[in-house]
Amino acid sequence: QQPVQSPQAVILREGEDAVINCSSSKALYSVHWYRQKHGEAPIFLMILLKGGEQKGHDKISASFNEKKQQSSLYLTAxxxxxxxxxxxxxxxxxxxxxxxxxxxxxxxIIQP
Amino acid sequence: EAGVTQFPSHSVIEKGQTVTLRCDPISGHDNLYWYRRVMGKEIKFLLHFVKESKQDESGMPNNRFLAERTGGTYSTLKVQPAELEDSGVYFCASSRLDRDDGYTFGSGTRLTVV
Structure with a gap:
């Protein structure tokens, strides 16, 4: 079953923070996050595994709440x-x- | 390290014609996947190879689609005959067997059936 992402779209100014959520109605083993720019390949950001994790590099991090079957991606600054x-x-x-x-x-969308 | 290569990058064909898409995965990646994204919708799974063996082709829309992976290296996806609803971007992705580094996607083939 397809996970549900929210929000559908976000417009920010440079330097602001964003949170993107992903939730599933089924038990999850792993959650992957990818970013795609128009006309390009989706780029792997990170994977979070069952057991509950938090990961991050640079100003992008993510968490995985196994009990709630939810993951959130955090983009800071x-x-x-x-x-x-x-x-x-x-x-x-x-x-x-x-x-x-x-x-x-x-x-x-990040605006200057 | 070379990435996942797909070609052609764009293809415009008429309804009823045949098109073959090719994917060259990263060397050493045993897992190879085909996905499709129809405009405005999510990326949908088509099928999965481990080396030359099909593991799951439950996402293939119908028997007009045929995928092969010769010798466990590159893969082809043939659509014959193409229909209007086959238009979309076809992505190939590869990964190691353990998938702990995630998938590496190609840039996709944009297929337009007119």
Missing amino acids: SQLSYSGTYFCGTENRRGGADGLTFGKGTHL
Whole structure:
């Protein structure tokens, strides 16, 4: 079942923070986060595994609440380069043959 | 390290014609996936190879779609005959077996059926 992302779109000024949420109605093994710029390949940001995790690099971090089957992506002090569409992709079990199930994406626009 | 390469980047064909998309995964990545994104909608799973074996093709829309992965290296996705609703961006992604580094996506092939 497709995870639900919110919000659908966000417009920020450079330097502001954003939170993107991803929730599933099914138990999750992992949550992946990707960013895609128009016409380009989705770029892997990070993966969070069952057991509950928080990860981050630079000013982008994420958390995974296993009990709630939710993950959140945090973008702090946003930069113009953060603009794009953010997708979460979920796996219900390790090594699932059916790959990732993606949310509909969150469009993030950063204005100078 | 070379990334995932897809070609063509764009293809415009008429309804009823045949198109073949190609994906060259990262060397050493045993997992290879095909996904499709129809305009305005989510990225949807089509099928998954481990090496040359199909693991799951539950996402393939119908029997007009045929995917192969010769020798466990590159993969092709053929659409024959193409219909209008097949238009979209077809992404290929590859990963290591453990997938702990996530997937590496190609830039996609934008297919337009007219």
